[in-house]
Each structure stands twice: as structure tokens, then as C-alpha cells.
Amino acid sequence: MKILLTSMMVALIANTPALAADMGDMKMNTTSSMQGDGKSQVVQGTGVVTAIDPVKGSITIAHEAIPALKWPAMTMRFKIDRQLASTVKPGQHVKFELVANEMGGTITKVTALK
Ligand SMILES: [Cu+2]
Secondary structure, eight states, rough: HHHHHHHHHHHHHHHHHHHHHHHHHHHHHHHHHHHSSSSSSSEEEEEEEEETTTTTEEEEEEEEBBBGGGOOSEEEEEEEEHHHHTOOOOOOOEEEEEEEEETTEEEEEEOOOO
């Protein structure tokens, strides 16, 4: 499983210069937030939007593994600002920034990928 994930990530990085740059940012963000209170962490990830609830202000994303949080790939719901939620649609592959904590997380940035 670990070997599979690692080789997937290597393949992704090799094929996607932009993603490689994002991974670098993620490491820097992780380092700086670990010097803070340790309760929340800003990380970046990618995934596919599976549902949006603008009324509740939630978005469900089938996200890829987030090594900084030791999260495997999974589908989960996050909080999101309603206006931000309106910028993406279910089915879109997105890049996102997440403020993660023990209770889940809040999406603070989300951008559709081509
Ligand atoms: Cu998750």
C-alpha cells in the first residue's frame, strides 16, 4: 500500500511540474504550522468534488492521500464558505487548501483543475 502510494506520487510529480511545486509549498506550510499551536494545520490537496451543500456550507471531496496529515485517500465532507463553494461543481477535479483540525477541516481555497 505504501509502495503503491509512493510510486503514484512519484508518477504524479514527474508528470506534473505544477503539482511538484505545490508539494513543496505543502511541506513549508506544514513546517510553519507545526511551530504554532499544533491544533490546526494548513495543507494542500487534490481530489474530485462529489457534492456541494451551499445551504449548510459544506463540500464533499474524494481527496487523494494527504501525507502531511497521515490521511489516506478518502471521501469526506468539509466546511466551506458559501461563495467559495459556488466556484466549483460536483464532478470537477480540484486543488484545494484545507485548514485541518481534529474535527475535520475547512476548505479555504479551491480551484478547478483542467
Ligand atoms: Cu479525508
